[in-house]
Amino acid sequence: MSEYGIKPDPTLLGCLTRVPLVMLMIACLAIAGAMARGRDDSTPKIEQGRKVFHERCGYCHLAGGTGTIMLARRLGKDRALLEERTDLTQEYIKKITRVGINGMPPHNRIEVPDGELDLIAIYLTRPASSRTSSGGAGQGATP
């Protein structure tokens, strides 16, 4: 427990500690998937975006994270995990990251440079065809 009275969430811990292995697995799956259905030019950027999303946003926005909990309370569980959302636009993601929203503070261009934010936005708005087992969304959220 902490001065805030909350235990660290073991689900989140699991997500974060297992990210490298999971990323490796998903990268392999992504390559296999791309080979199976013909290479999509955006796939490398989606994969890079997933990696950056986990590194920069994973503190709060994976399963069990504080951002996920807050979004579940405000918008409902089905819209809590950013990786599973299909209603976000790149412009919205970039703007909210820079100005913050509700409890989420803004992120400056040193901690998340514009190039990385572009990749995060590409990943979170990836097409449905990249959201299969080869796309990584489901695994990314609950590795």
Added chain:
Amino acid sequence: MKLVLPPRVSEATFQKALSAFTGVVGKEWVLATDEDRETFMDYYAAGDADLHVPSAAIGPQSTEEVQAILRIANEHKIPLWPISRGKNLGYGAAAPCMSGTVVLDLSRMKKIIDVNERFGYCVIEPGVGFFDLFHYLQENKIKLWMSIPANAWGSVVGNALERGYGYTPYGENTRNICGLEVVLPNGDLVRTGNGAMAKSASWNLFKYGFGPSWDQIFCQSNYGVVTKMGMWLMPEPEATLGLNIQLPNPDDVGWAIDELAPLRMKGVIEQSPSIGNSLRFVASRTQRSEWYTGDGALPDEVLVDILKKNNLGWWTINLRLYGYDEVNEAHARIIKEAFAKHTKQEFEVLKWHRGEPIDNSGAGVPATVALQIINWRGGRGGHIGFSPILPATSEHVLRQFHATKKRYEEIGVDYYGSFTLFERYTTNVNMMVYDRDDKAMTAKVRALFKVLIADAAKQGYSEYRTHISYMDDVALSFDFNNHALLRLNETLKDALDPNGILAPGKQGIWPRALRSERA
């Protein structure tokens, strides 16, 4: 946010300095648009973010770049506000004390330079976050445990320099510092302690060096930019034993402190138990409007009803024993016997042994879920904490608890307090949670904060750490011999930083040229 120039600096000089900074770090890492300035402001401020507006931010990647930046800042008299990762939430986050100051953001300097398992230490740069170091230890199967604060988004170095704390036996983070590398305001580079010997075999083993010991001089100060820190880490214990208990009455905190403090001092308890009023539990999981919609502080009868419905006591105590199983069991018996004199409440017992998953072991495990509390009032939440140090006795704790709660009620803020117990003192964190867009509420919070500083000072209680808006007030409460310590601090400041470029106003320490800025 429009540009606010630093005092003493013309726009032409400012632009010239930015060009020179760009020459050092590259265009990508000098940020000076209106939107950039907003991203370094105090997002959780209680209505006073406009008092602390940065003019720009620079992101160096190496010690050499930091040195070059400080030399340029001296040349143009540009004030700099070093931050490690800028997550000092509730204390000003990344924002500078004085408007117009340029933020020196060290978050790109994130090398884990050394981890020594045999001697239990690491050497890291300021951009290394708690998550980064935790993952490094886990992935490399290094059996060292970290001490981690409630919100672990921030920097290991920054937190230790600000004297933050965690909840393991190594919980007093500043105490674990052993050897710093520091860029002085004039750009010179020093290593403290035994690191002052170029080939030292014990820089991160022996804290004091030869002659004056400087590590603590660079904590909560504005005398240098720390670019490397040696920090002791705790060897993984053989086992842990957790004891949690709910105490039903407000005054139970008195006897609990009297029973626990001697055990903490004797080493029966080696970590710092947290005794928190149960509103913190409720605030992290629900919103106030679910329980009460009235103005003013949450009434006692409503709180009692909330606690009853959640099966909570007025206070929750969490403590943890670390070490050999037999010793933990013996210490647990001593603690239980001490409590049995006062209550029939039973402890919840949590056991962990080496090799089991560490999720519930009492190891420092980073998380950010603590931030849930800012949702308590709804809207765009924020929080700030008033945290005086008290002698660990019931007399002091009960007096301060009742006086503080009364002030919260008079001004109309929900009381939310905790006592973290160290060997001889307790840190009394009083949290204020608010809706940042409710101007009446944030005005109340600012008024309450000032009253609490004054009340505490009358009792001889001082804060261990404070928000950037209150640094002058707290510094001035240290009034022995007409503020002799402040005179000493500012004498040192003027000697080390004659141009007054480094973090003016930090901890109430102002350089000669800017003392008129003191609040």
